[in-house]
Amino acid sequence: MTTIDKFLREHASRFEAELCDFLRIPSVSAKSECRQEMVRAAEWLRRKFQSIGLRAEILLPKSKPDAHPLVYAQSSPVIPEAPTVLVYGHYDVQPAEPLEAWETPPFEPSRRDGFIYARGASDDKGQLLTHVFSTEAWLAVRGSLPINLKFVIEGEEEIGSAGLAALLQEEPERFACDCVVISDTAQFGPGQPAITYAQRGIVYFQLDLEGPHSDLHSGTYGGAVSNPANVLTRMLGAIVDERGRVKVPGFYDDVKPISEEERSMLGLLSFDEDKFFEEIGVSGGSGESGFTVLERLWTRPSFDISGLSSGYQGEGAKTIIPRSASAKFSFRLVPDQDPGKIVQAVKSYLEPMCPPGIRMKLTVLAQCRAFALPIRSPWIDAARRAIEEGFGCPPVFIRAGGSIPIVSALHRALGAYILLVGWGQETDNAHGPNERFSLVDFHRGIRTSSRLWDELSRVKRG
Amino acid sequence: MTTIDKFLREHASRFEAELCDFLRIPSVSAKSECRQEMVRAAEWLRRKFQSIGLRAEILLPKSKPDAHPLVYAQSSPVIPEAPTVLVYGHYDVQPAEPLEAWETPPFEPSRRDGFIYARGASDDKGQLLTHVFSTEAWLAVRGSLPINLKFVIEGEEEIGSAGLAALLQEEPERFACDCVVISDTAQFGPGQPAITYAQRGIVYFQLDLEGPHSDLHSGTYGGAVSNPANVLTRMLGAIVDERGRVKVPGFYDDVKPISEEERSMLGLLSFDEDKFFEEIGVSGGSGESGFTVLERLWTRPSFDISGLSSGYQGEGAKTIIPRSASAKFSFRLVPDQDPGKIVQAVKSYLEPMCPPGIRMKLTVLAQCRAFALPIRSPWIDAARRAIEEGFGCPPVFIRAGGSIPIVSALHRALGAYILLVGWGQETDNAHGPNERFSLVDFHRGIRTSSRLWDELSRVKRG
Numbered sequence: 016m017t018t019i020d021k022f023l024r025e026h027a028s029r030f031e032a033e034l035c036d037f038l039r040i041p042s043v044s045a046k047s048e049c050r051q052e053m054v055r056a057a058e059w060l061r062r063k064f065q066s067i068g069l070r071a072e073i074l075l076p077k078s079k080p081d082a083h084p085l086v087y088a089q090s091s092p093v094i095p096e097a098p099t100v101l102v103y104g105h106y107d108v109q110p111a112e113p114l115e116a117w118e119t120p121p122f123e124p125s126r127r128d129g130f131i132y133a134r135g136a137s138d139d140k141g142q143l144l145t146h147v148f149s150t151e152a153w154l155a156v157r158g159s160l161p162i163n164l165k166f167v168i169e170g171e172e173e174i175g176s177a178g179l180a181a182l183l184q185e186e187p188e189r190f191a192c193d194c195v196v197i198s199d200t201a202q203f204g205p206g207q208p209a210i211t212y213a214q215r216g217i218v219y220f221q222l223d224l225e226g227p228h229s230d231l232h233s234g235t236y237g238g239a240v241s242n243p244a245n246v247l248t249r250m251l252g253a254i255v256d257e258r259g260r261v262k263v264p265g266f267y268d269d270v271k272p273i274s275e276e277e278r279s280m281l282g283l284l285s286f287d288e289d290k291f292f293e294e295i296g297v298s299g300g301s302g303e304s305g306f307t308v309l310e311r312l313w314t315r316p317s318f319d320i321s322g323l324s325s326g327y328q329g330e331g332a333k334t335i336i337p338r339s340a341s342a343k344f345s346f347r348l349v350p351d352q353d354p355g356k357i358v359q360a361v362k363s364y365l366e367p368m369c370p371p372g373i374r375m376k377l378t379v380l381a382q383c384r385a386f387a388l389p390i391r392s393p394w395i396d397a398a399r400r401a402i403e404e405g406f407g408c409p410p411v412f413i414r415a416g417g418s419i420p421i422v423s424a425l426h427r428a429l430g431a432y433i434l435l436v437g438w439g440q441e442t443d444n445a446h447g448p449n450e451r452f453s454l455v456d457f458h459r460g461i462r463t464s465s466r467l468w469d470e471l472s473r474v475k476r477g
Numbered sequence: 478m479t480t481i482d483k484f485l486r487e488h489a490s491r492f493e494a495e496l497c498d499f500l501r502i503p504s505v506s507a508k509s510e511c512r513q514e515m516v517r518a519a520e521w522l523r524r525k526f527q528s529i530g531l532r533a534e535i536l537l538p539k540s541k542p543d544a545h546p547l548v549y550a551q552s553s554p555v556i557p558e559a560p561t562v563l564v565y566g567h568y569d570v571q572p573a574e575p576l577e578a579w580e581t582p583p584f585e586p587s588r589r590d591g592f593i594y595a596r597g598a599s600d601d602k603g604q605l606l607t608h609v610f611s612t613e614a615w616l617a618v619r620g621s622l623p624i625n626l627k628f629v630i631e632g633e634e635e636i637g638s639a640g641l642a643a644l645l646q647e648e649p650e651r652f653a654c655d656c657v658v659i660s661d662t663a664q665f666g667p668g669q670p671a672i673t674y675a676q677r678g679i680v681y682f683q684l685d686l687e688g689p690h691s692d693l694h695s696g697t698y699g700g701a702v703s704n705p706a707n708v709l710t711r712m713l714g715a716i717v718d719e720r721g722r723v724k725v726p727g728f729y730d731d732v733k734p735i736s737e738e739e740r741s742m743l744g745l746l747s748f749d750e751d752k753f754f755e756e757i758g759v760s761g762g763s764g765e766s767g768f769t770v771l772e773r774l775w776t777r778p779s780f781d782i783s784g785l786s787s788g789y790q791g792e793g794a795k796t797i798i799p800r801s802a803s804a805k806f807s808f809r810l811v812p813d814q815d816p817g818k819i820v821q822a823v824k825s826y827l828e829p830m831c832p833p834g835i836r837m838k839l840t841v842l843a844q845c846r847a848f849a850l851p852i853r854s855p856w857i858d859a860a861r862r863a864i865e866e867g868f869g870c871p872p873v874f875i876r877a878g879g880s881i882p883i884v885s886a887l888h889r890a891l892g893a894y895i896l897l898v899g900w901g902q903e904t905d906n907a908h909g910p911n912e913r914f915s916l917v918d919f920h921r922g923i924r925t926s927s928r929l930w931d932e933l934s935r936v937k938r939g
Contacts, residue, residue: 252714
């Protein structure tokens with residue numbers, strides 16, 4: 016690997032410059048005015064793939080021709096005996112607002128204190144490019160890869176991945192592989208690279224309650240008219256008890272405790288609960304009793320309201336019964352919980368609480384299953400060896416509290432092992448202002464990726 | 478009274494035009510950006526009083542120099558043997574939001590179907606002007622009034638009347654009177670003028686919960702971090718049970734049942750519960766069991782949330798734990814309930830529900846006692862005769878579910894009888910969009926007021 020390492024060293028600053036070029040494209044998938052920028056970002060990637068020697072093309076699903084373009088690339092010729100690896104990533108980014116909170120503009124990458132600051136630096140442009148540059152090194156130095164490599168980079172991860180989901184239905188054979196590699200997660204901490212083997216799922220609801228046809232005077236009508244805001248708080252206030260346990264009947268039916276072995280493993284992770292709360296500015300937390308903070312975050316389901324809206328929200332007092340009340344809330348799920356079953360349970364729990372005079376609408380905005388992969392696996396072993404070489408230390412094995420819905424979809428559609436090897440940090444501000452990516456982690460990621468192609472080539476297929 | 482009636486007829490359309498001028502001033506007391514408009518509205522009134530021949534001035538309480546200006550006017554010279562009557566009203570209005578729900582802009586008065594539509598048309602600009610125009614008629618036609626008449630029109634009724642309350646302490650002699658006349662309530666129904674002898678009180682709270690220093694990803698943090706929106710719904714959802722009964726310990730300690738005699742009287746009022754709900758656009762209502770709708774509205778305490786605000790309220794899903802959550806809510810009180818005691822009870826009930834990681838702030842934005850006056854009184858008799866002449870039918874005697882906090886204060890500070898003679902309708906949308914005032918009621922109100930000065934002049938003082 017010496018010659019590959021030499022190439023990586025010699026081209027390190029060009030890799031950074033190319034990352035900056037890529038970050039300058041404001042590819043915000045949620046904004047319709049960024050449509051042309053999405054095409055520019057996809058086209059930038061397609062050309063990059065082509066320039067390093069892969070066959071590359073832009074894809075659009077037949078059933079969703081308005082989707083943001085997907086970029087597909089693959090190595091050739093096919094090596095029959097070698098495993099096929101699919102790298103997944105996304106070139107779309109979160110909106111950068113609030114802009115005034117950025118120290119330097121979100122789409123003008125700035126190098127400070129060993130980081131590159133820009134929207135998308137960590138999530139996911141910087142991380143996905145590590146695999147592109149490692150592939151470039153292999154092809155430049157060796158002329159070929161030791162595995163069959165495919166890339167699919169989508170532009171809709173931040174808005175639900177509908178295009179890729181459609182494409183997985185339309186052309187499953189295109190994506191057929193033995194293993195999927197994804198770098199869109201974080202290390203456990205600085206210098207603590209991680210392999211993520213489980214993620215929680217989610218069901219996200221919008222609840223709308225409509226009462227009288229307009230706001231009413233609370234003096235004139237209070238006491239006899241059903242108040243949508245009263246009902247909303249009564250419904251949502253009844254979902255978890257004061258110890259954080261969900262009271263929806265049947266909610267825990269499919270929740271299995273984790274094994275004692277895994278519990279011990281999680282207990283060995285160096286995690287400072289006081290520091291965790293201090294970093295987010297609170298004196299302490301609350302949650303399901305009988306579990307550590309990490310167990311609550313990773314292995315237990317949770318309930319969180321993300322938005323409440325009703326009536327008068329301005330300064331001072333307004334004495335009304337509001338005409339309506341709305342909430343956005345979600346349940347994080349653990350493996351074996353069926354999102355559809357949870358939707359039904361929540362519906363059946365809330366509907367009887369709706370009194371005469373209130374019309375209730377419960378909408379599911381998103382849902383995704385949790386998954387947990389076996390840790391004993393040759394793919395994991397390969398990734399561990401690659402990380403040991405690339406980062407100089409062994410990875411820890413972690414779960415994630417969040418969900419990348421497309422990961423569940425890829426897992427179910429392709430039946431392949433999913434390797435979540437993230438080079439980012441939780442402190443990268445992935446969805447907030449001043450997003451950043453450590454340059455040290457960027458180059459370690461490229462190096463690890465170059466080892467990964469080698470290690471994965473030795474895994475016996477099937 | 479023929480010459481006065483002639484004057485009222487001849488000037489009817491000018492009165493409407495002047496009302497429209499007054500309604501064009503957006504005197505929203507709750508909004509700090511309306512400060513100059515408050516001054517404009519007060520100045521408009523002061524000039525009006527002066528132009529009809531009263532001595533008028535702008536007042537500011539010494540202890541609250543930042544209060545919205547009060548307008549004071551009085552007739553001269555003093556007639557020693559005649560009773561002194563104080564007319565109270567308010568020129569401030571509720572916020573007009575949501576603006577998009579108005580058919581015509583709230584501060585551009587529009588005449589449609591016999592109504593004037595504008596914020597403040599009924600509450601209270603249109604109603605208070607009836608007494609100004611009747612006084613104008615007396616002074617123009619007769620050259621003097623048969624009573625000693627004082628006016629105090631404040632600009633803080635919708636935000637708690639702190640300025641007038643202070644002024645009542647500072648200069649009680651200025652407001653000394655035998656009877657207070659207030660038109661800021663409603664008739665019992667179209668063509669059913671009413672004298673209101675009781676009102677509920679109120680305690681209005683703002684609850685603010687602060688959690689982490691910024692919004693957090695609900696996947697990464699959900700389950701271990703106290704969510705301010707979760708806590709808010711748990712607190713507020715625990716205040717009333719599904720049958721509308723307040724669960725705060727001690728809340729009903731001072732609530733007394735009304736007499737069987739009064740219950741029978743209320744039962745005789747023609748009140749159609751189905752029509753009541755139909756008019757506000759709902760199929761039915763809910764509330765404390767064992768009481769009729771009117772009893773719930775007038776004689777029982779109630780709890781209503783008027784505003785909820787937290788996290789993401791835009792389109793679609795955003796997976797956050799919001800950094801804060803806020804609510805505005807109030808309890809309507811009945812006679813003998815002490816607002817201070819209720820504040821303490823609510824505080825003691827909610828505070829233990831606040832978990833680690835949440836900072837709670839409970840602010841009282843307004844409070845006022847309920848009151849009930851004796852129905853047998855010479856002032857009531859005078860008002861009944863004036864109403865019979867002005868409206869062509871006798872008034873009914875009713876309670877009100879709402880509260881004019883300053884009415885309790887006036888009652889307690891001046892020891893005078895309070896005559897609540899309202900020309901409005903419950904369907905005027907006093908605090909909602911498309912507020913309106915019937916032009917027929919407006920002119921009947923002016924005519925009744927002109928009779929009232931005459932009838933009140935015959936009441937034996939003391």
